[in-house]
Amino acid sequence: MENLVRRVRSLLVNSVGYVMAGFLLLVLPAMLPWLILYRIFERIxxxxxxxxxxxxxxxxASAGIGRHIALxxxxxxxxxxxxARREHLLREVAAKCMANGARDAAICPADVSKQDECKRIVDFTISNFGKLDILVNNAGTAKSGLFAEQKNTDDVKAIMDLDFWGNTLTTKYALNQLRRVRGQVVVISSVAAFVPYPKQAIYNAAKSAIVQFYDTIRAEPVGQDIxxxxVLPGFVESELTKGGPKDHIPSWWPMLSTPSAARAIVEAAVAGKRYHIVPFWYATWLPxxxxxxxxxxxxxxxxxxxKPPTRxxxxxxxxxxxxxxxxxxFRALPEWVI
Incomplete structure (x- = not known):
């Protein structure tokens, strides 16, 4: 009797889910015109x-997307x-920023995978310029390899320390200053936040966690003040993509140039967009x-x-x-596309 009750209960729960999914599919087409009008109004x-x-x-900011965002x-x-950690490269970027029209450029060598360094770079900014208007959380790293074959857990933890904690803790220490000037946080996540790209499990998880973190922050009181x-970029020509193993990215896969990606990121930030996928065609994967x-x-x-797609x-x-x-x-398939 108990088994029958459980089965009936499970069937009812699943039925409610299917009914809700069907209802949303029916309502969505009717809502699209209103959503489009809302987006147009928002843009205007x-x-x-x-x-x-x-x-x-x-x-x-010493290389890759961060360097070009600075420029x-x-x-x-x-x-x-x-x-960034590499001081000599930061000096080069600072000099180029000044040549490109920056009002001023300062460097602060630091490793934001360490909590005290996240606070120090914010304190450095305030002590030198008296305020902080825009925080661009771009620092990140990745390591390619199947999760089940990862033997060194320190490498796995290092990705989360930099990509997630280095991002969120820097924001934590900057919040009071940003709220004071109604400033902005620009977050460089990745399409890996919603695409299950193999051999990048921890990196993908960190980028996904970042998105959910900032979505939640928006719903909290601070989200009204900043x-x-x-931004969710796809594959971009950078140290991370160029330095990965040969079988990590297909040779024919379209890669966005670093300057183009940085330009799109800053344009989205200047426009005050909530989300921006770069390039736009990755958005077709969301449905x-x-x-x-x-x-x-x-x-x-x-x-x-x-491997075969299914059993x-x-x-x-x-x-x-x-x-x-x-x-x-199936073993031959990667050789055809890589």
Missing amino acids: TREEKIVVGKVVLITG EYATRGAIVVLV TITV YKVFAPELLEWPPRMFLLG AVETICNTVLGKDNTQKL
Whole structure:
């Protein structure tokens, strides 16, 4: 009798879920025109942020996207504070920022994977310029490899320490200053926040956690006092993508140039956007994440890992082709696309 009750209860719960999903699918098309009108109204009434003379703190500014974000703000007449571990590269970026039109440029060598360093860079900015208007959380790192094969847990923790804690704790220490001037946090996440890209489990998790963190901050009282712009870039030519293993990214995959990515990021920030996916076509993957997440898993499983997309496909192929031929077929797929 108890088993029957459990089954009935489970059936009712699942039925409610299916009914709600069906209702949303029916309502969504009717809501689209209103959502489009809302977005148009929002764009018309949105005021672009003037960054001339604003103090902009940028982490991970020594190379890659961070370097070019600094240069973009410099051309708009901002005061830039550049943070990274490599001091000699920071000096080069600072000099270039001054040549590009920055009102001033200061460097603060630091490792934001350490909590006290997150506080120190904010204190440095305030002591030198008296305020902080825009915080750009860009610093990040990644390590490629299947999670089940990771032997050094320190490497795994290091990614979260920098990509998540280095991001959120810097924001924590900057909040009072940002609230005072109704400032802005610009967050560099990644499309990996919603795409299950293999061999990047911890990196993907950190980028996803960042998005949820700032979504929650928006709902809290502080979210009414500051602007939060979350940017989700796809694959960009940088040290992270160029320095990865050969089988990490297909050679034919479209890569956005670093200057183009940085320009899009700063333009989104200046426009005060809540979210911005760069380039825009990655947004076409979002419906799959919501309505058919398994379809996002199949291509990387086949073409990057050389595995059948599902157990059912594997069983069918084993029956038709034989187990050995099935393994050879799927192992050959990565060689065709990489």
